[in-house]
Amino acid sequence: TPESILRVNEWMYHHMDEFPLHKLCHSSSVTVKQINDYLIEHDDDGNGVTLSLAIDPHHGMNPLHMLAMNPHAPAEAIAALLDTNFQAIFHTDYKQNTPLDYARDYNVGGLVALVNGLCNHLQSQKCSMTIHTSKRR
Structure with missing residues (x-):
């Protein structure tokens, strides 16, 4: 039911305090800029994590x-996060x-961004393999 989904979402949000990037990604107002800014400032915790x-x-x-x-997450934010860690x-x-x-199930625009990211990654792998093989000849 919509009420139970709301309760689950509230529970998840309040149990993400020790995972600020998770909490940001769950926010209904998340933006590409917020994701990029967070990753620039915090992605490596200094211990290699x-x-x-x-x-x-x-x-x-x-x-x-x-x-x-997150049904409110813009596809561009999903693509940006995927680009950092495929x-x-x-x-x-x-x-x-x-x-x-x-x-x-929740974000069709995000699904398109993820599939596009997969295709781009596969294409870049094929290109680098072709270049590497061509140099051998």
Whole structure:
């Protein structure tokens, strides 16, 4: 029901204090600028830990999961976060869902951004493989 979804969202929001990027990604007012600014200032915690790949202990989600399930998150914000850590798209949470699964259900624009990011990554891999192979000949 809409009421139970609201309760779950409120619970999640209040249990993300130790994961500020997750909390930002869950915000209904998140912007590309906020994501980029946060990543520039905080993505490496100084101990070699990349915060954009941090996994929350409650749900096993990384920030890309949170952003993908946010129906208010702009596709550009999702693309920006994906660009920083491409491997985050393949991580499954405790329900065995990837960010693609959540985007499909909650944020169609975000799903398009994720699929576009996958295609761009694959294309760049093919290009670099072609260049590398051509140099060998």
